[in-house]
Amino acid sequence: MPNTKHLEDLTIQVRRDILRMVHKVNSGHPGGSLGCTEFLVSLYNEIMVRKEGFDMDGIGEDLFFLSNGHISPVFYSVISRAGYFPVEELNTFRLLNSRLQGHPTTHEGLPGVRIASGSLGQGMSVALGAAQAKKLNRDNHLVYTLHGDGELQEGQNWEAIMYAAGKKVDNIICTIDLNGQQIDGATDEVLPMGSIKAKFEAFGWVVIDIEEGNNIEAILKGMAKAKSNTGKGKPVCVLLKTMMGNGVDFMMHTHAWHGKAPNDEQLAKGLAQNPETLGDY
C-alpha cells in the first residue's frame, strides 16, 4: 500500500476548496462533494492511469465520467489540483463567463471534462460508449464512473446496467456513492431501492463493497480489487459507502447540506476543522 500522507493532505485541501467555492457564490452542493472527496482524490492521484495534458479522445489513458454532476465542487477542485487547469480558476465557480459551470460541461472547454452531467442518470450510458470505443481502438485502459445512489432512481441507469452485462463491457468500473441521502431526505424514505448490491448482481455485474468509503486505504484496497476484476467478461460495480458532508462535523449525519452553502460563520468553523495543507487557491 502506498504512503497515503499526500492523499490525506490533498483531501483536506480539497475540502477547503469545496467549502470556499460554495460559500462564495452561496450555492452549490457541498454535502455529496465532501462525501466523495477521498474517493476522487484517490482516483485521480493513485488509481487512474493518466496522460499529461488533456485531449477529448483520451486514447491511451483511463477515463472518468462524473454522472452525478451536482458534486461539481469536488470534481473541479480535484481535477484542477491534478493539473488540468489553474487552481485560481476555482474562484470563478458558478460565476458569469466561467468555465466552471454549476454542473460540469464541455461547452466552455474546461480541460478534464468529457461530458456534460447534471440531468441525472445519463453518465453510465456515456461511459459504456467510451468503454466500447476503447475496445474498438484496442486501448487497454479503463473507464471509471461515479453515480449517486439516489440517481439510480432514474430508469436510464437500468438500461445501461442491463446492457453492460449483456454485452460484456468488462473495462468499466462504476462506483455508486452510497450515502443514503437525496434532496428530499433519506433514499429509504424518498424511494426505497432495496438492495442495490443484489440488483447489480442480478443484472450480472461483479460487485465490490467499500464499507469505509471515506477511508483512503480502504478505497485504494477496494479499487485495486475492482481493477483486478476487470477484463473477465463482466462489468464491475463498486458500492462506496460514504458519509455526506464528511470532514465537516455539522454537515455530517444529515441531508440538509445536499444543496446548501455555509454562511460566514459556518465557513470559518468548517475551515478550522480542516487546516490548510497545500495552499488555498
Next chain:
Amino acid sequence: MEGLGRLMKTYTYTEKKDTRSGFGAGLAELGRTNPNVVALCADLVGSLKMEKFIEENPERFFQIGIAEANMMGIAAGLTIGGKIPFTGTFANFSTGRVYDQIRQSIAYSDKNVKICASHAGLTLGEDGATHQILEDIGLMKMLPGMTVINTCDYNQTKAATIAIADYHGPVYLRFGRPVVPIFTPEDQKFEIGKAVMLTEGTDVTIVATGHLVWEALEASKVLFEKGISAEVINIHTIKPLDEEAILKSVAKTGCIVTAEEHNYLGGLGESVARVLALNNPTPQEFVATNDTFGESGIPSQLMDKYGLNSAAIVEKSLSVIKRK
C-alpha cells in the same frame, strides 16, 4: 404571366424507393470508406435498412435493444475515442423519447453523433399517432448547434448520409418509410445548408422539404397549366437554413408557400417566416399539419386527409398569390 414565356423544367422518375433505403445504402458505403463510422440500433435493424452495414462491419455495430435513452448516451460516449456514431430508430423514438439525453449528452456536450430517424411523420401509416411524430423537426432545431436535415428521395438520403459523416457536430437526419419517386440525380453532391433550386419561376415560391418536395413539383405542373409560374426550392437542411436562397426567390416572386410533413408549429414554415419577417415581410401560406396528432391509415390516405399533397400546395399557392 411572364413565366409562361418559356418551358418549365419538369422532373420524371423511373423508380420509386423508400428514403430509409437510401440511408441504408449510404451507411453501407460509409462502412467501406470510413473506418471511424459506427452504427447503433434500438431493435429496428430491418426497418432502418442497416443490414448491409452490419453484415460487412459486425464489430462496428452496436445492437442496443429497446433502450433509446441508453443508445443516445452510448453514442455520445463512442465519440470519445474518435468514433462517428450513427444511431438508428424511428423518428419518434429518436427525438421525443430521448430529448434530454440528446440535449445534455449530445448537443450541449457537442458530440459528433448522427441521429438518423426513419418513419417520420404521417407516412409511417397504419401504426398510428403513437409512432407518427410531427414535432421532431421543432424539437431538434431548437437545440443549439444541432443540424437538421429532412431528405426527399432515395438518392438525396444516401448522399446526405454520406455527407454528414464528414461534418463534425451533431446532426438530426430525418427520412421515411414509404416508397417515393427518385428524381434527384444520383451524383448530386449533398451540401449541408444549401437549398436546391428545382424549377425556376416568377409568380410564387414553393419551399418544400422531405416527402413534400415531389408533391411541390407535381403542384408546379398543375399551376403551370393554370398559367402560374412557380419556383420550387428543395430545402433539405432546415437548420442551418439557406436564407439567401429564400430571400432571393421571394424578391422575385413576392409570395411563398412552405410545405412539410410536420406540424406548422416548429417546422420549416416557421423558420422561413422568421427569415422573411426579419428581412422582407412576404405573404406566406403553410402546408403542414394543423397542430394535430395523426391516426392510422394508408400513408397516401393520411397525406390527403391532413392536406399534405400537391392539391394542397396548389390551393395555398393560389391563395398566397392573391395576398400579394
